[in-house]
Amino acid sequence: MSMYHRNRKLLLTGAAASTDNNLTREEELQTLLRMCSPEELSRFIVDYSKVQPDIQNRLRDFMLPSVDDKEYPDYFEGIEQLFTEEMKALDYFDLKDPGRLTFLMEELGRLIWKAERYTERMQFKEAVDISLAVMEHIGISIDEIHDHDGELIFVCNEAESVVEKVIRSDIPSTLLQYIVNRLKVFQEEDIFEVYGLADIDFLLMLAEIKTADTDKALQLLSSAIKEESNPSRCTEMVKVMLQILQNEGRTDEYRKTVAKYQFLPDIMKIRYEWLEEKGDWEGILKMLDEVMRVAERDQRLGHVIDIKEDKLRVYQRMNASDKIIELSTDLFFS
Secondary structure (H helix, E strand, O other), rough: OOHHHHHHHHHHHHHHHHHOOOOHHHHHHHHHHHHHHHHHHHHHHHHHHHHHHHHHHHHHHHHHHOOOOOOOOOHHHHHHHHHHHHHOOOOOOOHHHHHHHHHHHHHHHHHHHHHHHHHHHHHHHHHHHHHHHHHHHHHOOOOOOOOOHHHHHHHHHHHHHHHHHHOOOOOOHHHHHHHHHHHHHHHHHOOHHHHHOHHHHHHHHHHHHOOOOHHHHHHEEEEEEEHOOHHHHHHHHHHHHHHHHHOOOOOHHHHHHHHHHHOOOHHHHHHHHHHHOOOOHHHHHHHHHHHHHHHHHHOHHHHHHHHHHHHHHHHHHHHHHHHHHHHHHHHHOO
């Protein structure tokens, strides 16, 4: 009986080899690919690119086709199908299982990665096609998916960041208008604000600034900053304002704006560097004290400690031993 099994195995092996000899090159390649794990295939491509550098360019063009290419995919339809298939695969109870989101999140992460690479290559239309489609379909589906860990929210925030980068870039007016039209549709849905998926109003304001004259743009930013409660978003808007003033050569207004918003850590660094260049340590200490009073008033204790550390570094530059000991003790107990 054992001899029968051995002969059978030999016959099968011989048959497979004979069949392989009759395969076309494409069929043989398909067979080889079925044998590869993703890790093995990745390792092969990396190793092969060392002797054939052009494969990297060809792979990049294949993965990131231009909107004018015949093979350019319909990203909106593809993402819509991705969500549709995922929703069909999940019943009501499975929707509450975070493990069921793994495939969806991997695919969305891959798409966002592509959008970011498109942006780096200044293929802005392609980046927008992916990002807006991801944002739209997350907005449509988020009520139906129990996003336990906020993974969909995180992906939508990443897509929003890509759109923001595109808006800030030098893009044709037709593309900017296309983005605005899509965003206005999103603006009509409360879902983006309710779940924190994206700040559509902020994106639209950035787009409006691109088409407004300088004074109008500065006015829009100033009004938005007054109403903004998020320090991070406020900082971004001040940076946009400073960039506009710098581009226009309005140096005095630039410096006044920095002084006005120096309570924001990133803006304070700008003024800190100016004063440091002049060796104006007393001016730096005065500024830090002003900023610290605001931070203490707003109970931003982490920022208060950061400012004290900045003051300690200044005292060290000044060789003020008594102040160094006093503030070091304070920081130790803090």
